[in-house]
Amino acid sequence: MSEDHRKDKAHSRSVAFECDLPEPVEKVWRALTTREIVSEWLLPTDLKPEKGARFTLSEPAKEPIDCEIISIEEQRFIRFGWRDAEARRDGLSSTVTFEIAATESGGTRLTIVHEVRYAARPARAPATACLASNDNAAAGLRLAA
Amino acid sequence: METEILRALADPTRRAVFERLAVGEMSVGALKANFAISQPAISQHLAQLRKAGLVAERRSGRNTYYVAKPDGLDPLLSWLDRYSAFWPQKIERLKTILKGMDQ
Numbered sequence: 001m002s003e004d005h006r007k008d009k010a011h012s013r014s015v016a017f018e019c020d021l022p023e024p025v026e027k028v029w030r031a032l033t034t035r036e037i038v039s040e041w042l043l044p045t046d047l048k049p050e051k052g053a054r055f056t057l058s059e060p061a062k063e064p065i066d067c068e069i070i071s072i073e074e075q076r077f078i079r080f081g082w083r084d085a086e087a088r089r090d091g092l093s094s095t096v097t098f099e100i101a102a103t104e105s106g107g108t109r110l111t112i113v114h115e116v117r118y119a120a121r122p123a124r125a126p127a128t129a130c131l132a133s134n135d136n137a138a139a140g141l142r143l144a145a
Numbered sequence: 146m147e148t149e150i151l152r153a154l155a156d157p158t159r160r161a162v163f164e165r166l167a168v169g170e171m172s173v174g175a176l177k178a179n180f181a182i183s184q185p186a187i188s189q190h191l192a193q194l195r196k197a198g199l200v201a202e203r204r205s206g207r208n209t210y211y212v213a214k215p216d217g218l219d220p221l222l223s224w225l226d227r228y229s230a231f232w233p234q235k236i237e238r239l240k241t242i243l244k245g246m247d248q
Contacts, residue, residue: 013225031239041238114232
C-alpha cells in the first residue's frame with residue numbers, strides 16, 4: 001500500500017508515497033520513462049527521459065504542467081521540476097522524484113516524493129526562473145547518497 | 146485542512162470578519178460595532194476562524210484581541226492537499242498499467 005508522509009522543513013514541504021510492486025525494476029523503469037506508458041497512467045505527455053529535457057503534462061480542462069528533467073539515473077531514479085498553473089500563480093516551485101529499488105522477492109519498491117517550496121522569484125517570473133532552486137530542494141532527499 | 150478553511154470562509158459575515166482582521170488586530174467589542182451583529186454571533190464566528198487556523202487571539206488584561214494569521218491561507222498547504230489526493234490515484238493506475246504490460 002502507498003503511504004502519505006508529510007514533512008515540514010523550514011521553507012519546503014513534501015508528500016511521499018511508497019509502494020511495493022510485483023514487477024521487476026526494468027519493467028517499472030519502462031513504465032516511468034516511456035512516453036506512451038506515462039501518458040496512460042499519469043497524464044498525457046511528450047516526456048523525453050533525458051537530463052535537461054523539457055516536457056508538459058496535460059490535465060483535462062486545465063493549463064498544462066511544465067516539467068524539466070533535473071536528474072535521471074537509469075533504473076534508479078528520475079527527478080523533474082513540476083510547475084502547474086497554481087504554482088505559476090502563487091510563485092511556487094516543486095520537484096517530483098521517482099526512485100526505484102529491487103526487493104528481495106524480485107519486485108520493485110517505488111518511492112514518490114513531491115516537494116514544494118516558494119520560488120525565489122515573484123509569481124509572474126517566467127516558468128524557467130525557478131528551476132535553479134530545485135536542485136537545493138532535491139539536495140534534502142536521501143537520494144543524494 | 147483546506148476543507149476547514151473553505152468552510153470557515155464560506156459564510157459572508159465570517160469572511161468579512163477575517164478580511165477586517167487581516168487589516169489589523171481588533172477586540173470583540175470593536176468587531177461587534179463594525180459588523181452590527183450580536184456578541185455571541187461574533188464569538189461564534191471567531192471560534193470557527195480560530196479552529197480553521199485563520200485567526201489568532203491575544204489576551205491583554207480584560208480584553209481579548211484577534212488578528213488574522215498571515216500564513217492561514219498558505220498556498221503550500223493547499224498544494225499538499227491537492228497532491229496528497231493526486232498521487233494515490235495515479236499509483237493505482239500505474240499498478241493496473243504494469244499488470245497489462247509485456248515483459
